[in-house]
Amino acid sequence: MASVLIVDDQVLIRAGLAALVRAADGLEVAGEAATGEEAVDLAARRTPDVVLMDIRLPGMSGIAAMERILAAPEEPKPKVVMLTVFDLDQYVYAALRAGASGFLLKDTPPERLLAAVRQIAEGEMLFAPTVTRRLVETFARRTEPADGPAASLEALTVREKDVLRLIGRGLTNDQIARHLVVSIATVKTHVNRVLTKLALTSRAQAVVVAYESGLIAVGGGSPVGPPH
Template sequence: MTRVLVVDDQFLIRAGLVGLLRAAPGIEVVGEAGDGAEAVRQAAATRPDVILMDIRMPGMTGIEATERILAEATDPAPRVLVLTTFDLDEYVYRALRAGACGFLLKDSGPERLLAAVAAVGGGDGLFAPSVTRRLVEAFARRPQAGPTAALDALTTRETEVLRLTGCGMSNQDIADRLFISEATVKTHLNRAMSKLDLDSRAQAVVVAYESGLVTPGGTRP
């Protein structure tokens, strides 16, 4: 059973999400919140597996709430799935840096929402490659001066896996490209994330852009 906390300041949207999730098998809605401060309190009280987090809310934003929740959480920490629209891309980028595990567009259909909750609840990051590139490329705004010194600790294969992850490729896509097993891809990525002190695939994508491994606006390999 996946325990979910729903956070959105718009009552009708929040009610719709709660109703949909409660009707789905394998999901338990353990709480709902209309702002970031309430989300922090609810997360501490209910200890959900997944948090559907809106970004723009009165008072404490979803980004601030994500940072607080993850900083104060005991293991296992909840996995935050950001709710967004395309006109909030910059906020999504900041949320990923704060530790969110992925994002979901608010106009996604019911099947997409339920699949997203299942994926994030199961430990995966939620990244549709085309959407990932549009969001992260648009807001990897800093001048790219090449890989940072932290990447020097990575092996050649770990660096390549990190780069392809940043391009929006799934583990299976990377395995096919590099002619290795999917399990080996996971091992390389996990080792790279450990060396770079990253907590999620989302943060790995951001680091790939910020370090210059992936060039904003570039094409998929």
């Protein structure tokens, strides 16, 4: 049973998401929060598996709240999915670098939203297709280096770099396993080692590293996303 913390300052949206999660098989509501401060507090006390977080919150932003949640000592860390109204939200890239595991538009159909929550709880990443394109466009338009040095990939083995490259292209564990002709268990091991060696908290951060390190060249082809 995967537990979900729902964070949105609009009571109707928050209540609707909570009702949807409660009615779904294999999911339960860990709590509801209207502010970033409440989200940080509830995440520490309830230790949810997934946090559905509005990217734009009054006071402490969704991104700031996520950073606080992921920096807390509690283990394992929850997976944070950012909810946004706009597919071209200016905060998407910042949230990616901060550790968001995925993004969903608030008008996502209920069945897809629930499938996304389950996918995230299992360790995959998820982006709305338009947000994925936004991510690639962000890299293509970048004229200044990102804050801080690009991550070094020297600690990774050749196979781990292959896995990171495929994560950067948007492939799921199953797709990576088929591409490399290995078992899903082997892929999960490689993914965990990549995240650990690079001190990353999510696959989404791995996507950022794959581009910022030059492992994937800008303009080198469209990302291959999971099947819908």
